[in-house]
């Protein structure tokens with residue numbers, strides 16, 4: 430049975446939420462974008478632009494904005510969640526009773542919850558009581574600004590329910606955005622969360638002045654540790670060779686648009702964590718998720734040396750120079 434998406438609610442109006450609202454509207458849905466600040470919701474509606482997060486991008490007429498979550502969710506058959514991962518549980522607790530029965534819940538978030546080591550789709554199921562068949566994730570090499578500018582890009586929609594995955598695929602397929610389906614929810618979510626941690630390391634390397642060999646080595650060994658962890662959690666190893674694995678890792682570790690890579694670059698150039706946080710307005714998920722990824726890996730006995738190094742730099746005061754020294758002096762082994 431096909432479940433067409435007619436009306437979508439997107440919570441909330443950051444860079445990716447606003448961009449994805451545009452994608453959905455360009456593909457034909459009526460979209461209500463929730464912004465926490467009333468003045469931002471009013472400005473989006475009046476100017477057809479989210480000047481705070483996507484300056485210069487015109488939003489299609491199919492997107493309207495509100496600061497009222499109940500209004501956004503009323504009658505929605507698709508509920509898209511795009512907020513910082515560590516704030517999902519608290520926010521969703523307020524929104525859960527407003528989510529229409531049988532609406533599909535789609536997570537765009539790329540993080541692992543601190544303390545519980547839950548993936549975002551698991552948090553969605555726990556807080557809303559939704560069956561996992563109703564919960565999907567979208568992940569891939571999707572730098573918001575490039576997609577908002579309609580540069581061609583592909584992505585992956587993972588859902589245990591094939592009908593829902595295909596309905597979502599149709600709902601966000603445009604001439605510039607090409608979604609693939611994949612039943613591997615665990616692998617797609619893990620790929621998205623761990624690549625942010627590896628991108629922090631790639632940014633540190635960039636900030637220290639290292640070039641392409643270093644970045645390629647981090648990408649490849651980062652992919653190896655992501656796949657090891659994924660396999661321990663029951664993911665399909667092939668997922669990590671796809672868009673939600675290698676694709677996203679390459680884009681994020683290479684692009685100056687990535688907030689995670691930029692955060693690491695600041696550290697590599699000698700800024701302190703406090704100075705870097707102060708200089709960062711938008712969400713760099715890997716800074717918090719590096720600790721939950723490490724907890725998850727340790728709970729499953731999986732070796733994740735790059736993630737460990739990022740935790741030491743972001744949370745234990747290790748210098749970028751020392752981080753490189755420690756990674757390079759690890760015991761020699763076969764690939």
Ligand SMILES: NC(=O)c1ccc[n+]([C@@H]2O[C@H](COP(=O)([O-])OP(=O)(O)OC[C@H]3O[C@@H](n4cnc5c(N)ncnc54)[C@H](O)[C@@H]3O)[C@@H](O)[C@H]2O)c1
Pocket residue numbers: 441442443444445446464465482511512513514516520537538539540571572573574710711712714
């Ligand atoms: N920006 C991208 O290119 C991109 C692409 C793919 C996935 N993602 C993922 O999407 C998620 C959202 O990222 P983003 O880029 O839109 O972030 P952002 O920082 O641009 O926007 C975050 C949004 O969440 C809201 N918000 C911030 N703190 C909040 C809180 N405590 N409670 C409720 N709302 C809060 C903000 O008002 C804003 O609307 C992240 O998990 C990110 O990894 C981002």
Ligand SMILES: O=P(O)(O)OC[C@H](O)CO
Pocket residue numbers: 539569570571572573625628677680681686687688689690712713714
């Ligand atoms: O800007 P970042 O580092 O959060 O990365 C954005 C997207 O996840 C890239 O796919």
